[in-house]
Amino acid sequence: MRNGTCWLDDQGHTIQAHGGMITRFHEKWYWYGENKDADNCKVNGRLLSRVDVRGVSCYSSDDLHLWHHEGIVLPAEPTDPSSPLYPGKVCERPKVIYCEHTGKYVMWFHSDAADYTLANAACATSDTPVGPFTLQKTVTPNRRDCRDMTLFQDEGTGMAYLIHSGDWNKTLYLSQLDETFTDFTGVCFEAFPGQEREAPAFFKRQGLYYSITSGCTGWAPNSALYAVGQHLSNGLKLIDNPCEGEGCHETFGGQSTYIFEDQQRYYLMLDHWKPMDLRNSGYSILPIAFEKERMIIRWTDEF
Ligand code: DGJ
Numbered sequence: 001m002r003n004g005t006c007w008l009d010d011q012g013h014t015i016q017a018h019g020g021m022i023t024r025f026h027e028k029w030y031w032y033g034e035n036k037d038a039d040n041c042k043v044n045g046r047l048l049s050r051v052d053v054r055g056v057s058c059y060s061s062d063d064l065h066l067w068h069h070e071g072i073v074l075p076a077e078p079t080d081p082s083s084p085l086y087p088g089k090v091c092e093r094p095k096v097i098y099c100e101h102t103g104k105y106v107m108w109f110h111s112d113a114a115d116y117t118l119a120n121a122a123c124a125t126s127d128t129p130v131g132p133f134t135l136q137k138t139v140t141p142n143r144r145d146c147r148d149m150t151l152f153q154d155e156g157t158g159m160a161y162l163i164h165s166g167d168w169n170k171t172l173y174l175s176q177l178d179e180t181f182t183d184f185t186g187v188c189f190e191a192f193p194g195q196e197r198e199a200p201a202f203f204k205r206q207g208l209y210y211s212i213t214s215g216c217t218g219w220a221p222n223s224a225l226y227a228v229g230q231h232l233s234n235g236l237k238l239i240d241n242p243c244e245g246e247g248c249h250e251t252f253g254g255q256s257t258y259i260f261e262d263q264q265r266y267y268l269m270l271d272h273w274k275p276m277d278l279r280n281s282g283y284s285i286l287p288i289a290f291e292k293e294r295m296i297i298r299w300t301d302e303f
Contacts, residue, residue, distance in 0.1 A: 049275035052087035073131030119145035
């Protein structure tokens, strides 16, 4: 898989799983993400940097390389203008975790109006990793806005968090989920107040919490920053740009979306957005190296 390009599935079709995540359920890999397989929208002949909502796709794989499309597991709802899945809205950065307590797979995504002024989070659940997912609700977590977001489950405590850019992207919030993962406990931690970080990706390694985030420049790449901390509750500390080498100041042309672990190695997933041809936006998966606690990410041509 050539990093920075749009990859193909086992049928030769472009993988449509943007702003996504790779995770493992029962020894199989699953990749969820935005299906953007449509022409960019046009208004009065002018091309816009958006595509209508098509839904959330799921791919499965045994080896992280050959991906099989399991279908659109949460499809758009073209007949219901009030639905967050109505094509004229925004459905971005879907993430899925398994809830032991209910036995459900729980998806959260950033749900918005076309102009991004609504800033909600939406939740859907399924009995299987490959859907169908049923929409449950649309909310403002702890009365905060939600734009770019991710899910993070703390293996130690089992607690899960919806981590979302709020206050018009000024601050990142960690909204703790209740035992069903579909609601909030009311506990909410702040990270990076006033620092304007988005595209959050979190993981835990050797007892420390890490995050990688991007700056807020729309679809254009910018410098990533990593942060580290001993507790989620008192905010992680922003350290530095983890990227090294040519293109490091623009995250090699990409933007973070998720970090997954395989055999105690961590991998950063990037989207390489093509704002005027979003369906052909590319992907990268880059290994994360550590020198003690310092994080280093270098470009590799292939994953
Ligand atoms: C940056 C975000 O990271 C993307 O997910 C998307 O919302 C764009 N902004 C829209 O401009």
